[in-house]
Amino acid sequence: MPSSLAGLAALLYAAVPGYLYLVRYERHSLRERPGAAREIAELFTVGTFTTLATAAGVLALGEHVPGLATLDGALSAAAYARSHAWHLVRSGVLVLVLSTLVCVVLGELRGRRSGASSWSTAPGTVWAELLKPGRGEADPAVQVLMDDGTLVCGSGHMVSDERDTYYRDVALHHPISIRSPGEDRPRPSEADYVVIPGAHIRLIEVTAVPVNGVPGD
Numbered sequence: 001m002p003s004s005l006a007g008l009a010a011l012l013y014a015a016v017p018g019y020l021y022l023v024r025y026e027r028h029s030l031r032e033r034p035g036a037a038r039e040i041a042e043l044f045t046v047g048t049f050t051t052l053a054t055a056a057g058v059l060a061l062g063e064h065v066p067g068l069a070t071l072d073g074a075l076s077a078a079a080y081a082r083s084h085a086w087h088l089v090r091s092g093v094l095v096l097v098l099s100t101l102v103c104v105v106l107g108e109l110r111g112r113r114s115g116a117s118s119w120s121t122a123p124g125t126v127w128a129e130l131l132k133p134g135r136g137e138a139d140p141a142v143q144v145l146m147d148d149g150t151l152v153c154g155s156g157h158m159v160s161d162e163r164d165t166y167y168r169d170v171a172l173h174h175p176i177s178i179r180s181p182g183e184d185r186p187r188p189s190e191a192d193y194v195v196i197p198g199a200h201i202r203l204i205e206v207t208a209v210p211v212n213g214v215p216g217d
Helices: 003-028 036-062 071-075 078-083 085-114 126-131
Strands: 137-146 151-159 170-179 187-189 193-196 201-210
Touching (some): 036 085, 151 193
Antiparallel strands (some): 137 151, 170 187
16 A cells, blocks of 8 residues: 555544544534644544554454454555455444544533533633633623623623634523613513624623522522
8 A cells, every 4th residue: 555545544544533523522512722733633632542442443353253354464464455455444444433433422422521501611711710600500690791881691601712802702691681871771682692792892790600599699
């Protein structure tokens, strides 16, 4: 097998499972991406280790299941490939399928654990410490004061994962109320969600809400 083809195959076997791991993880837990380099490193690390572990399992299985490649055969390289090409093909497909499934499950489990609350946070920032629910708390009650004096109140739902707070939009969920400049009292909104652009946020007040309780209980 030419070295370029072997490199492409190795890239495929590491990237596909790792990518699906991140997709399933971030589906449940919108997180701050600490940088493209670190995310790519995580993708390939998870994909590579999962594929290697799966390959070891498939080769061990080949010792007992006809039609699959064995460890001795795989180590013999070209000679084995010529005489048992379909064994290698079947084993290769099985490794890719199983490693992909394992990564999907790992990403799903980790995402569900990290995203138990719908309130997503950005690690390493003040926002992360103040906006995420603590243990025994529901989504926090949030009041957002905008540059034009508009006050938006609701329950914390999500914060976008941009590194720059200028672009870090905040989403609140029902019950929502809005007090426009010049109004004495906030008026209830029938909206299920409201999204506030980070560029227009002047101040955010966060109040912890105990589970099955109200602020201040």
